[in-house]
Amino acid sequence: MADDKKRYPIGQFDCPEIITQQHIENWISDIENLPSKLSNLVSGFTEVQLETPYRNAGWTARQVIHHIHDSHHNGYIRFKWALTENTPVIKAYHEHLWAELFDTKSAPIYLSLDLITALHAKWVYFLKGLSSNDLQKEFIHPEGDTVISLAEDIGIYAWHGNHHLAHLKIVADLS
DSSP states (O other), X not given: OOHHHHHSTTOOXXXXXXXXXXXXXXXXXXXXXXXXXXXXXXXXXXXHHHTOBSSTTOOBHHHHHHHHHHHHHHHHHHHXXXXXXXXXXXXXXXXXXXTTSHHHHHSOHHHXXXXXXXXXXXXXXXXXXXXXXXXXXXXXXXXXXXXXXXXXXXXXXXXXXXXXXXXXXXXXXXX
């Protein structure tokens, strides 16, 4: 598999021009099902697999698992900000630097798997309760001053989970 295909094994996120209720439901389902798919895939990974990058100069499987929690935790908070503030500028984080921190490089994966399971259960409960007006609320991402609606962000995080799940499948297929 070519390195660019390994970087984006499911392609990049392509948000539909008009986001329908069916898109929202499908994306929430992806977010809801990610924890079990992730746990089923990686629970049997060996230490060697956990230290294997999914591509040249890519993160190890362990780093990807911890990154999913870090990213989705930040994502959940962004939803709360958008609903309680008027188009807030969210706090970005340097994910590439977080991925190099000692806990991301060495902590047991069950720590993040447990957190992802709990976070996604609460997040999905929250997402299913959003009104169509809530879904139109927006925040500003400081990188490029991009304005993102909550409807679009549900799609982004559904894609993000599947994107990294595909990275972990690459590691699983290497064995």
